[in-house]
Amino acid sequence: MNLVEYADRDLLAMDVANLLAGELKSALLARDTVSFAVPGGTTPGPIFDALCAANLDWDRVYVLPTDERWVPQDSERSNGRLITSRLLVNRAAAAQFLPLHADTENPEDVLPELEAQIAPHLPLSVLLLGMGADMHVASLFPGAPGLAEALAPDAPILAVTRPASQPEPRVTLTAPVLNGALSKHIVILGKDKREALEKARFLEPDEAPVTAVLSGATVHWAE
Numbered sequence: 001m002n003l004v005e006y007a008d009r010d011l012l013a014m015d016v017a018n019l020l021a022g023e024l025k026s027a028l029l030a031r032d033t034v035s036f037a038v039p040g041g042t043t044p045g046p047i048f049d050a051l052c053a054a055n056l057d058w059d060r061v062y063v064l065p066t067d068e069r070w071v072p073q074d075s076e077r078s079n080g081r082l083i084t085s086r087l088l089v090n091r092a093a094a095a096q097f098l099p100l101h102a103d104t105e106n107p108e109d110v111l112p113e114l115e116a117q118i119a120p121h122l123p124l125s126v127l128l129l130g131m132g133a134d135m136h137v138a139s140l141f142p143g144a145p146g147l148a149e150a151l152a153p154d155a156p157i158l159a160v161t162r163p164a165s166q167p168e169p170r171v172t173l174t175a176p177v178l179n180g181a182l183s184k185h186i187v188i189l190g191k192d193k194r195e196a197l198e199k200a201r202f203l204e205p206d207e208a209p210v211t212a213v214l215s216g217a218t219v220h221w222a223e
């Protein structure tokens, strides 16, 4: 793992957006289409605000969430809503969005269809992840039922998790899919997450799921 520290959160957002735009451009030189997985939550918004203006062939970029909360797509808690309203605007409005959601009560009902839409776009070209202070990434939460299956090397593309700490079921890309990304970035803000990351390095993925994706990843941090 490579750790990059920034003087403040604004600089981090600008620099990470530039870095991601450069990586997407390079990937587009080698392939007709590229895939870009991004997290929800509060951290990525300012990165999206800068990245959406990048001058690249967005119409050849497939954007997908790393995980989704099973709420209506117009809910404030929907990662799809965050991504479509804050990243897929400006120049990036030309990108294709691959939702991890459908209007069914249970995510299990549509998992095969969602997986079939994603499969042609793997491995992920570029991956951006957030991390919780509990050391979860995407929706791989410590102690959640089904975590071991989602961390397994032969896990399918998607898993459903129902973490006790969260108000709704989640759909998440599994560890092998996240780990298989050709480029991996994790963005963390604040002292608590930095300490959690240090602690995670001595733990196993079932206690600290972030460790499942740390190898070869660049972690970007600002206080």
Ligand SMILES: O=C(O)[C@H](O)[C@@H](O)[C@H](O)[C@H](O)COP(=O)(O)O
Residues within 6 Å of the ligand: 039, 040, 041, 042, 043, 044, 066, 067, 068, 069, 079, 129, 130, 131, 132, 136, 137, 138, 139
């Ligand atoms: O839907 C989600 O919640 C995420 O994709 C999740 O993995 C997120 O990246 C972390 O929870 C960090 O969230 P914050 O950025 O809000 O701290």
